[in-house]
């Protein structure tokens with residue numbers, strides 16, 4: 143894949159159980175991510191299997207008019223292998239969870255140590271893979 147954008151889901155309803163949906167603040171943030179990314183030429187989006195990531199991804203995919211796929215939250219290794227094999231020329235967006243984003247970044251060739259806390263809803267990571275060494279990596283924060 144050409145470039146990989148990676149975000150965590152937006153704000154969730156904190157009191158709505160083990161698999162919460164987005165709060166209204168979260169739905170607004172997801173729409174802002176879509177605005178930020180409207181000229182990023184994203185071809186396809188992958189969201190992990192939790193409701194909060196699916197909702198974040200659906201809002202963005204619908205706004206950008208791109209296809210969206212779901213992957214098992216802990217099946218990110220398979221998802222990344224599939225992307226590497228099948229989306230060689232694509233720019234992709236992955237919507238993940240705080241516990242799995244650092245590992246996904248490592249698998250994507252990022253050598254910097256990255257921590258994502260439970261209060262981080264504003265991260266946009268950009269990874270540009272490099273055949274000859276570590277991936278280029280940028281961590282942005284949504285204002």
Ligand SMILES: O=C(O)[C@H](O)COP(=O)(O)O
Pocket residue numbers: 150151192194238239240241242260
């Ligand atoms: O598995 C995880 O990554 C965490 O349990 C949940 O992370 P999240 O709050 O980003 O969904």
